[in-house]
Amino acid sequence: MNRFYMLFILLGMYFVSAYSQESYIFSGKVTDHKNVTLPGASVYIPAIDNGVFTDSNGNYHLHIAKKGTYVVQVSFLGYDTYTDTIMITANTKHNIKLTALAMSLQEVVVKDNYAASRKKEESLNVEVVNNKFIQQNLGGSLSQSLERLPGVSMIGIGSGQSKPVIRGLGFNRVLVVENNIKHEGQQWGSDHGLEIDQFAANRIEVIKGPASLMYGSDAIGGVIDVKQSEIPTPNTVGGQVNLIGKSNNNLVGSSVNVFIRKNKLFADLRGTVMDYGDYKVPTDSISIYSYKAGLHDHLMRNTAGKEQDVHFSFGLIQPDFQTRFFVSNVYTKSGFFANTHGLEPQRVNTEVHDKSSRDILFPYQSVNHSKLINKTIKTWDGIRLETDIGVQRNLRREKSKYIAHGDMPANFPETLNMDPDMEREFDKYIYSANVKTSYSKIERLKLFSGINAEYQNNSIGGRGFIIPDYNLWSMGLHLVSKYTLSDRSKLQAGIRFDRGAINTKEYYDWFPSTVEQNGVETEEYLQRADKINKVYENISWSLGYVYNHQALSLKSNIGKSFRMPIAKELAANGVNYHRFSYEVGKSDLDAEVSYQLDMGAEYNKNHFAIGITPFVNFFPNYIYLNPSDKHDSQYGLGNQIFYYTQSSVFRYGGEMHFHWEVIPQLQLGIMGEYVYSQQLSGEKEGFTLPFSPPPSALFSVKYQPIHFNLAHNAYLSMDYRMTAAQNQIVPPENKTDGYQVLTLNAGADFQLGNQQINVSVSVHNVLNTKYYNHTSYYRLINVPESGRNAVLTISIPFSAHMH
Template identity: 55%
Template sequence: MHKYIILFLCINILSFSAIGQSNCVLEGMVVDQNNQVLPGASLMLYPIKKGGVSDRNGKFEISDLPKDTYVIEISFIGYNTLVDTLIINKNTSYNAQLTVSNLSLSEVLITDNYAEQRKREEALSIEIVSDDDLKKNLGGSLMNSLERLPGVTTINIGSGQSKPVIRGLGFNRVVVVENNIKHEAQQWGSDHGLEIDQYAVDNIEVIKGPASLMYGSDAIGGVINMKNSKLPASDTFGGLVDLTGKSNNELLGTSVSLYGRKGKFFANARATYIDYGDYKVPVDSVDIYSYRAPLYKNHLRNTAGYEKNLHVSLGIAQDGFISKFYVSSVNSKSGFFANAHGLEPRNVDTDLHDKSNRDINYPYQKVNHFKLINTTQYEWKKLKFDLDLGFQRNFRQEWSQYVSHGYMPAVFPDTLAFHSDLEREFEKFVYSGNFKISYQLNEKTEMFFGVNSEFHDNQIDGRGFIIPAYEQFTLGGFALVRNNFSEKSSIQFGIRYDYGQIETTEYQDWFPSPVDENQPTNLQYLLRAENIDRNFSNLSWSLGYTYNAENWSFKANVGKSFRMPIAKELAANGVNYHRFSYEVGNADLSPEKSYQFDAGLEYQSKKLTVGISPFINYFSNYIYLNPTSEHDRLYGNGNQVYYYTESEVIRYGGEIHAYYDLLENIQLGLMGEYVYSEQLSGEKKGFTLPFSPPASAIFSAKYHKSKLGLIKDFYFSVDYRLTASQNEIVPPEKTTDGYQLIKLGLGGNIEMGKQKVNISMQVHNLLNTKYFNHTSFYRLINVPEPGRNFIINISIPFSGYF
């Protein structure tokens, strides 16, 4: 039924596409200081956020513009961004002349005016990262590439996968959005990464703090909003070839993209292939509880893997109307560290695993994430309509050799429907729909109204059990008003109502077990999970204020957010082999409710930028896994038992950043972060929360020159990361010593005739330091982070005209 609700919204909203009105046209030309044309310059008009790209002759045209006053922004790589004000009450001609830029502010943050404007108008702490900056900070995965941002950390799963943590909150408390649709996978598992192609991302917007108002209840900790497939210029075609190599795990990767636009029709395609071997750590053995596992040539055996990804997008763009279709398939296969799967590090066939560092043996996981998304935008007078529809299928299998535990039969029966070595299988179907209306009431006031809905159908299979099959439906609506008191200050207020329902399906073991120790012959198929039918609803709100003077900016936001518990928290009842735990859900959990205050203060001058972003956060009932003194004996593993519980929690902390132009081409930087958490009730009163990141800071120096020999936009950077020890833990977590790391970066553009080649090189962990990341997946068994890693990325763009 819920699918039909979304379909009904689609049919009704698309009916607006038949309405149209012709207004004014803005045309002109973009040149440099020598009056040479600049083809491919990007133009954007605010506040309507409508733009275009200059053609081969430097000319541009933006049509269907209502009569109004606009801010025009024109940017081109290597040139200073031009910002001007235009009064358009008829067809208008405008010519722009750009000047060569000398220095960009930061290695990570975009420094053009759009990014600055977006940061200044948003009451929450926000960072914007471009595709170029992602390549300059290329890590093992997309989320690793964001770790340089203060307040953002990761939970690493080997060298190829990771998941984001914002201000100490992760898993289902951080929403990942791709092309306006929430990315839905099996993100509840610490061993489950994000199935997203890092080459397919054009830019990323990171919102730190509760963003439930616009993105739904799971955004209680923040949002990672990713965009890809920019709109090509009219009558152009082109593409990009990316080549990547990494020394630590001998990674080889390539990604090829093609795009084209003819008239109002456009298309984009990308294919990616990545292959990597076992990654290396700066030790020759690891201590897994009481057993020391030797490592062959420092390789973490069976951590090799590969990715095969395909993306296609196509659409139509005409006056006031843009509609795009995105289809993607992300496929990966990756091994789990062989000595760390379950509690059998001694029984690993080292001869098999150490024969090659590129093979993938048991245990491993295979994942396919398929997406079909349509985004449609229509503008009519002062109204703007956005409709996003999405379908996703996340298919995950975990394979390992069958070994009987507890009362499982010694020989796997051939009468069962699943393979003996299929440990777990998850298949999730997700149907999503978003509808938003923006209305410009007057020059000072803008109003937003929206509805979001999702339906999840998750099925399970395999010999192992941890969560039951379930269905989940969510529906939320919001209203937001933003009013500009003056050119310097604005206030925004919004409310949201959410409704959610989750139904889990009962599950019985496929093998019988004795229910009474005194009567071992009395066998039953144990019921591991019962049918659960829970409904949740909540009212959220947010109030924000921003003030922007010439050199100073201030922002503050206070709000209430909520998150409904997920299937694992309500109904888990099984062994988590990756964390050496037996996890039990609680069907009576209440939804999380969070109250948070955020602030931001920044000073900018010609040479100096300094900012601070403090926050304080209160949970009336934070949900987490509580370790106990019990041990699971029934299934023969002896794993420690964890129960999902809720506790009153207070959290506070913040981020700081500073940049200073020491000389014309040299910039110094500082970025720091700190989070403190404390439980105010429950069994662990006085303790912190699990996976709490320690305080850390990055001291950076960067040399930049517009031209150095044959290299344009040359840069060389040094990062010195200082991370404090983490002694505030929740047993059985271990304390983690602090560490210091050095990272180098080098790159620029080389022009070979008319062909430009971008090269970026990095050295991670320059001194091959042995250190532990407190939030890492393998921290529990004393596996250090990867050793020294040389990374190179070569990007070769090409383009032409029809």
Template identity: 55%
Template sequence: MSKFIMLLLCMNAIYGLSFAQKKYELKGKVIDENNQALAGTYVMLYPIEKGSVVDKTGSFLIKDVEEGTYKIEISFIGYQTVTDSISIPEDQPYNAALKKSFLNLQEIVVTDNYAERRKREESLNTEIVNERYLRQNLGGSLMKSLERLPGVTTIDIGSGQSKPVIRGLAFNRVVVAENGIKHEAQQWGADHGLEMDQFAISDVEIIKGPASILYGSDAIGGVINIKHRKLPADNSIAGTVNLSGKTNNDYLGTSVSLFGRRKWFFADFRVTLLDYGDYKVPADSVDIYSYRAAIHKNHLRNTAGGEKNLHFSFGIVKTAFQSRFYLSNVSSKSGFFANAHGLEPRNVDTNLHDKSARDINYPYQQVNHFKLINRSRYQWDKVSLETDLGFQRNFRQEWSKYVSHGYMPAIFPGTLNFDPDLERQFEKFVYSGNVRLSYHANEKTHFIIGASGDLQDNKIGGRGFIIPAYKQWSFGSYAFSKHTFSEKSIIQMGIRYDHGTIHTNEYSDWFTSPVIINTDTTFHYLKRAGNISRSFSNFSWSVGYNYNQERWSFKTNVGKSFRIPIAKELAANGVNYHNFSYEVGNPDLSPETSWQFDAGVEFNAPKFAVETTPFLNYFPNYIFLNPSSEHDRLYGNGNQVFYYTQSKVLRLGAEIHAHYEILNALQLGVIGEFVYSEQLSGEKKGFTLPFSPPASAIFNIKYKKPKMYFLENPYLTVDFRITAAQKNIVPPEKTTNGYHVINIGLGGDVKLQNQKVNISLQVQNLTNNKYFNHTSYYRLINVPEPGRNIIANISIPFSGKMNKK
């Protein structure tokens, strides 16, 4: 690996230095419709990402630019972004006049002209948020911070483990991509959260709906596209210090970053430390099936945890070449709710667990995720070549005290090569690569051809079994084109071919079980999983169209996607402790296919904006866990048995997002979502799918001003979330009552002498309401959602200039 890194560094440095050329400068002015200077406007040149800020006279100057053709982007909040193509050297100053834009729905999510332009050009429905939004909506995990967005929910277990859900689809149906590489871990597990440091994230793009053409077969439900900080300014050094705290679980966190750039070389470093205790719920006991378990001082015992995260990136940037390395190591340790793990609430040592709310006892999990990514871009006039190379290692261990079940020996044998308390272990190595060739035939037509592939090697260990060790290969190639008929009309088309192979290893119990044939009883090591080798391939395609008028925007997208079955669906045979079930795979499953229709209508006026995004999906062979009447007493701890099966499924729904500006400083808004699904065949025909999210809406009041007393950019928001009861269930699910929650947010920027400090405060579940989330696994054992939580985040940025000598 070290030789591979050194080779890439040498190649990049040699290639970059070969492009040394004479330097030029670009200057100009930016004004508004009344010929007034627009101080503070950003002027950026791409692909080198070199920029300037317009001064109070309206002038800008970008130095040290090499000869070539660039895209210039001029943006200012509240004005329409100007993009153009220019050639360097430029004989005349570049002058631009910006026009005011209408009130825009992105303003309630993120104030960013890029977000507005991206939404108008993308035929799939897209949400984009930035670092400021994440700080203002800080949750226990990245996905909890994004849960306020329309169409985005989570499947939760505990305070820090959340899986992304887009329009009711989750797990391997949603791709999480970081810096161009698909994040790969144990995403099949409900208790396996995203190994992501939300403090290290700059922007998040959420694509709702099938995005398989560019992101591969797992994007059948959508994409969470995570991006890190953009390039720093020339000869600059800067950083941030983030301090955060939460009252519900006595959370304390700090994240410190330092970044800088010296002409063509730049680097970025961050360290994050988090520590939290058991979280509190508005209840003094929980009903775990037929047993009522008391909880001490409202603390859900043994849900404490902590994280230690390191991030480092560096690279070079030249006119025709850019290359950047990203290295991260995310390490966490967190406890499982002691009364729920293994469903033995009577045997929990309450004196041990209730001694401290911050200790972590059995059962708990330790996770380490290492990631190395290289992104490079080569530019030749109208052609660009982009490459992404990635390596990941996900190492996860689950620990609990050895207790024999069924035919397991009462005393663990000393001859085995693993710790008796190691319940499960997963070690996954992933090698990924992407290549994209883009060709801008002219200002109206853009072509992309590309290919992507990965190799996954997942090993297992420990005394428990749920999925076998496996290897998986996948490869896909695609072609995509975008044509702009006019400023109003854009069409996009794409086609992709994917091929995947998966091989699972045979697995037998480490202990013997009696097998009775006629009247003879013999003892055997029972086989839980056999060798399975399956190959899958299929085509995906999509056609999208956007029509944008001055105030109206229309979009539509139709297409077909498919998804390869994962190892758990094919070969599971064990207890899922966090879903309280015994799960059995089906080696004969077909790949999942989906036919989809997405649409969007948006209207923007000076004081009012509204958007609605309906969708329709049809799955001829949707894969899901089907509950049976069986209970496995010998190997499954008495849990109900679920079998993976397939059926025809229809899904439809919509989101709505609107707000009205009553006064210049006061907005009213609403964010709503609805998903309906129905099985059209099989044993559960006529029923919905498990863990289907109920309809919900957020009614929002937002007050913001440029300045108030000593506060700059102050804001106050009140969210009143109403969630309907979920009575549309599939047996053995139980219905969930509706609920309402009030959340408050406030903050702004404070200047202490010359130092700017950003302060964000939240009060979640203001009334300490006791309610149950239908998409939480703890709902199955009657554990309510966390009680009142006051969250504070302080961000202190600092910056300076390097000596050019």
């Protein structure tokens, strides 16, 4: 470990000595052929692997360590990429004009020049989407909107709750970042969705594969990085009104955004409200183990909900300094499917529940997630210093009518200072800080370093128990270097050290239970959780190579990553009502370690593109829930007991995509994904992992642009997804049949006077197909996915210049 610390000291000394080197400034302005400035254009020099984006006035400033002749590439959405060879001898100024494209090639991902550059520079496989992609693919949640990306799926439970899955890994193995701060809620639960407003997302980057090097624990499977609105251009005021409606659950919603910037000061405000009813499935009954529950009008009773979000940001921007504050609150309230909560389908009062499809009755959940984030950037003389500081609070409450199990009293005692209807409560505070630096004055070499720290404190309440109170702290340091071998190839390497600790408190039942010992019965308050203090350390590393030449792009990355066990895996001891199981943690679990090789190859020329991104992955000690032959009779109705355990796991798979622009208006695409997992040790040796996604392929056809009367940029598209049967299961899982689902999309920009209006229409599951999603927890009780759903979104932007 001393060698590792010495590495930091030596690198710091190197930074200090390098600061004194001479540098040259390459600057200018980027405009179009009409001399309109292009803010946000990418100016990039491959030889030194360095670039910048133009500011709000289209200006750029780039520090060059050594004079010479360089190839400069400039790109911007909707314009031809500019490439030229420029001699930089001193402080060189060079203005650049870009030529508009008649039409840009669209891949399966809505793609702009930033996305193309990002994918070519990163040795891991990255997908980048913008807000237009999100609007055209709006699902019930952010996770569902990202399902169209190769390798990305979701675990769904209900109409408004879902969790992202990357290459078959989810929960705490996929890290979600919002505005550079790790999003922390109660993401360990199957019914605990992401408290993120998808209308507030301006751009989303999805990193597929282990990203612990830059992000730390929980990024062992990948990262979903959500970026909010960009900084407005100077002296402007504007915003956008979004309207949305869905037919399946009669959702109605609106999101309104207003921004203003006066010289160096700016502010941005967004409010979102949504209200929806019970959602429909293409069946009139479901089989909950041995009980058949009828559904009124195909509705999943008590799955209605509502959402109310507020986002506000403000800040200061200068040429070499900017700071921005983000303040947000996301509130959701939604019902649990009444027939399955606690496995008591026969006790449901269908007359009360079926009166209205929009009421939220017991049982239900409410979640309030608040954030305060500051992001500050300072640049000088080839150095970039970035700090992110965040405070979050996640307050989650689950309520249901009190029902006695085991030794619980028949009636809830009035003497207890507790709400009898409060089944569970989780109150988590999170404090985060990131400090990142980059240095680019050395020819061909770019250096990055950073420190991440986080502290969590989670307290529990309510009459039910599954995890105890706990607190957690973690800290990590990383070093990454990117070296440009030539104009075509780059090498990147990095190392990271992490240390963290988790402390759980002991917990006793609030009611006494009868215990028999040596023929004598006594009344005792049973202990459900012990006090645990665990410390984890780890060194992660990564080595990657990228090769880009004309139409060909190749990449590879090999590395080690890790994940700390969470409180549930260490100390759970209770009923998971939504997975229909009794779960027991294991206090001596080791940290998960993953070794993975990622590769990628893409050929993209003119109107044709094809790519493949395979991976190979080995876990020496993968953590998962192992079913036993025991059943709980003390706290529920005979739920099967699952124990957290570890085993060696081997995984491989990948994604592919093919795109062909047949004619300028017609585009064809194919996207496929495959994941295979096998346990190499433990009780389930030879089996796969629970909830493994089956192979699938998406065939797409898109016709655009179509111009008629007042409509511009109109498009029509069709997605046909084929999913294979999942026969590779872990007992007691059931096999899942394959299925095919059709989706239709259409949209256009309408010009009404000086006002532009964008309208998008999508129809999901057009044929109202009855099918089961193997990764959904509703699959356990044979609930099919939602039926036909027509989604209408209307976007009305507005803006004006101030004097």
